[in-house]
Amino acid sequence: MDTHETPRGMKRRTLLGCSAAFVAAQSLAIGTARANAYPSDTINYIVAFGVGGGSDIVARTMAKVIDEKKLIPVKMLVENRPGGSGAVGYSYISSRKGNPYYLGGVGVSFFTTPLLGKMPLSYKDFTPLAAIARSPYILAVLADSKIKSIDDLKSAKGLTIGSAGAVSDPALLSHLLNKQLGSSIKVVPYDGEGEVMAAVLGKHLDLLFGNPNEILEQVNAGKMRALAVTSAERMGSLPQVPSFEELGHDIVHTQLRGIIMPKDVPAEAVSYWEGVMKTVAESPEWRSQYVDRFNEIPLFLDSKQFGEEIVATSQRYETLMRELGLIK
Amino acid sequence: MLESWHLLAEGLVAASQPSVLAAIMVGAIIGLFIGALPGLGPTAGVAILLPVAVSFDGTAAIAALGAVYYGAQYGGAVTAILLGIPGDASATMTVIDGHKLARNGKAGAALGLSIAASFIGGLIGLILLTAFATTIAQAAIAFGPIEMTALMIFSLSLVSVLGGRDLNKAMMSLFAGLFIGTIGLDPMVGLPRFDFGEVRLFDGIEFSIIAVGLFGLAEMYATPPSIGKPQEKNRFRFRELLPDVRGTLQCWRELGSGSLIGFFIGILPGAGATAATMISYAFAKRTSKHPERFGNGAMEGVAAPEAANNSAAYGNMIPMFALGIPGSGTTAVLMGGLLMIGLQPGPMLFQTQSEFVWTIFGSFYIGNLALVAITIVLTPVLATCAFVRPSYLFPAVIAIIVFGIFGINNAMFEVALVIGFGVLGYLMMKLDYPPVPLVLGMILGPILERGIRRTLVASDGNVAVFFQSPIALVIILITVVLLVSPWLLKNRAGKEHQMDEPQAKKIG
Structure with missing residues (x-):
């Protein structure tokens, strides 16, 4: 595989020169003796959301690392195709069936929009490639809250927790939390993570499941207290906070x-x-420009492992959405 | 506070270095054009420039992106006044009086006033941002779902003055707007509503599509062909292309109230600049001695919303810089930019990146001055547009609209929608239904719905909580007084004339 990653300059130019001819015969050429010819054309990375969001930052940072390390012999274009809660972008990728020049990132709506039954697609219409980082969620309260630990949640009454959208990771986690603790924390959907944070800071909500970056900022400023993290182990940046x-x-x-x-x-x-x-995930560039900067957890999953995670995640959402009455 | 001004002085010096100045100019000019282009607003502008800007040095990148944001607020008014098409969503209210002024031969005066209003609104917003950013951010988050519900009820009550002659038709129009605002995924449950099986309606209908269709296209559809005839060729004097200084100064009250209302509404997470322009316009009309002039080419009707949308842009940035909370689509993209250059907006930013923050604030002052210079120079040239024959102007404008609307999502679906809303606007015009209540319903309705439903989810359906928040209670009381007072005054006047007898009996 190493030979694919570092083609010689000569070959690159030749291949680019005749890329037009290759387009027609792409699928034929690949998989034959000329496996090393791939990729011979520009790679399109489709972001199903707008510029500046979480998925977009992942895509652009990854493309930048690939470019800096010259990991592929062709260009990688990051293109945003927002709309329909991800439906527009994901439909676009899946319509390129069999075409190995289209990539995309996975977000929450990759699972939830198809489950709503409004997009004639599911995760089965895509090929998993790899996962290159992991972002846990942190359950947090205001620093002056009476809630000091997870156990305090069991006895407290009338607590509310925020969620960006009706179906989201924080909503999923809140329902798991209620099941595990026997608590009755009410989930209040907002339009974005920022609005949820504002509502917690303004004492309109009691709790939130936030991503490490936004919670750490508030914890360091002394405004919030982290109660627990949703990863299996504690996080390096919050060593005193236990995992669920x-x-x-x-x-x-x-x-x-x-x-x-x-x-x-x-x-x-x-x-x-x-x-x-794998090279990206293990590179110091990716570590410093993405994983450490956004306080995520370094990780590499190959196609098979990632595919298993996708199935498990989709099932988790399906269960949640059935319980919420969103699907029958 | 004194320290703030000292830090700002240093920021101004830092922002005057050539690389930052160049970034400001690039951003301001792009913003001006994006703002003037119907369909594309500041959010799209910042998003388009973002991938390029992050390759600049960090400060220059954010200075450029910020300049796109406030530049667009200047640009939106140009199209609104000259062509009657809101260049961006927050310029919708400017169309009402601004375009009337242009058609009455006062294009220059209206443009000049919009520039002055943009500058004054921007300056007041900036001064408040500089002096009180962190304090104000704390006050803003006191507005939760309950308080937002009260504020929207208050706003909708102001709107009753914007209806036009026939109250029933105004209410029909308002309800149509409230309905359109519900299209898309239900914000609380997540199921699609009124999507007609069309996945592209999941995220609702972009407001600028409706504004451009209802105001811009509808008017072009309705323009009688005779106006294009050569014998009616418009003559104009050069004077008409120039700004009107005296007329501008006479609007000082609206400039002030617009700036303050805009700033205040802009800070609230989830409210936005467009809502701010509507409330400030309604407030200006409600408090005016000559409300009948509004809608027929009142200078005040341009001053209030234009001051408000610029001021709101800075109000909007406060929660982002001070708390790390993006309160609108544009600041969400801007915050993406901050993250990409390696900064985490939030309570620590002012401490850890003080120099950066003040340089950016400094760049805002410089950018505003630059925009005034650019737009004043362009005013006479642009104003001549108002005198171009429709047969030449309209095809060009329609091409620009299609281009701009297509640019929102790179899709023809939105173009079909805008044409459809143009037809709706034409029918409403012919049947004398006012379009303004519709756009109000569409902007304010979703905020009201979210406020009510979030409150009720948290309170388990207990309505009493709406009256337990002191802020909400005060706003509701003001609303009641405003609604009831004209009716009471009228009744008392009536009673004094005819009802002396029964009243005396009752007392007796």
Whole structure:
């Protein structure tokens, strides 16, 4: 696989020169003796959301690291196709069936929009490639809150927790929390993570599940207290905060920064990108420009492991959405 | 506070270095054009420039992105006044009187006033941002769902003055707007509403599509062909292309109230600049001695919303800089920019990145001055647009609209929608339904719905909580007084004339 990542300059130029001819015969050329010819054309990375959001930052930082380290012999274009809660972007990727020149990132709506039954697609219409970071959620309260630990949640009455959108990771986690603790914390949906944070700071909500970056900022400023994290282990940046699992609660759910391709792409393309993504995930550039900067957890999952996580995550959402009465 | 001004002075010096100045100019000019282009607003402008800007050095990148934001507020008014098409959503209210002024041969005066209003609104917003950013941020978060509900009820009550002649038709129009505001994924439950099976309606209908259709296209559809005939060729004097200083100064009251209302509404998370322009316009009309002039080319009707939308832009940035909370679409993208250059907005930013923050604030002052200079120079040139024959102007304008609307999502779906809303606007115009209540309902309705439903989810359906928040209680009381007072005054006047007898009996 290493040979794919570092093609010689000569070959690159030749390949680029005749890329036009390749477009027509792409799917034929790949998978034959000329496996090393892939990729010969610009790679399109589709972000199903707007510029500046979480998925966009992952995509652009990854593309930057790939470019800096010259991991692929062609260009990678990051393109935003927002709309329909991700439906527009994901439909676009899946319509490129068998075409290994289209990539995309996985967000929460990758699972939830198809489950709503409004998009004739599901995770089965995509090929998982790899996951390159993991973002846990942190349950937090205001620094002057009476809630000091997870146990305090059991006895407290009338607590509220925020969620960005009706179906989201924080909503999913809140329902798991209620099940595990026997509590009755009410989930109040807002339009974005920022609004949830504002409502907590303004004492209109009691709790939130936030991503490490935004919670750490508030914890360091002395405004909030972190109660527990949803990763299996404690986080390096918050060593004093326990994980739900070590407290004896079966709540392990993190957001994977994963990459997918359309269905039916050649196996060679999948192993090619597994190689590229492994190099990205393990590079100091990715660590410093993304993982450490956003206080996430370093990780690499290959196509198979990531595919298993996708199935498990989709099932978790399906259960939640059934309980909420969103699907029958 | 004194320290703030000292830090600002240093920021101004730092922002005067050539690389930052160049970034400000690039951002301001892009913002001006994006703002003037119907369909694309500041959010799109910042998003378009973001991937390029992050490759600049950090301070220059954010200075450029900020300049796009406030530049767009200047640009939106240009299209609104000259063509009657809101260049961006927050310029919708400017169309009402601004375009009337342009058609009455006062294009220059209206443009000049909008520039002055933008500058004054921007300056007041900036001064408040500089002096009280962290304090104000704390006050803003006191507004939760309960308080927002009260504020929206108050806003909708002000709106009753914007209806036009026929109250029933105004209410029909308002309800149509409230309905359109419910299209898309239900904000609390997550199920799609009124999507007609169309996945592209999941995120609702972009406000600028409706504003451009109802105001811009509808008017072009309705323009009689005779206006294009050569014998009616418009003559104009050069004077008409120039700003009107005296007329501008006479609007000092609206400039002041617009700036303050804009700033205040802008700070609240989830409210936004467009709502701010509507409330400030309604307030100006409600408190005016000559409310009948509004809607027929009143200078005050341009001053209030234009001051408000610029001021709101800075109010909007306060929760982002001081708390790390993006209160609107544009600040969300801007915050993405801050994250990409490696800064975490939030309570620590003013301490850990003080120099950066003050340089950015400094760049805002410089950018505003630059925009005044650019737009004043352009005013006479732009104002001539108002005198171009429709047969030449309209095809060009329609092409620009299609281009701008297509640019929102790179899709023809939105173009079809805008044409449809143009037809709706035409029908409303012919049947004498006012379009303003519709856009109000569409902007304020979703905020009201979220406020009510969030409150009721948290309170388990207990309505009493609306009256337990002191802030909400005060706002509701003001609303009641405003609604009841004209009716009471009228009744008392009536009683004094005819009802002396029964009243005396009752007392007796």
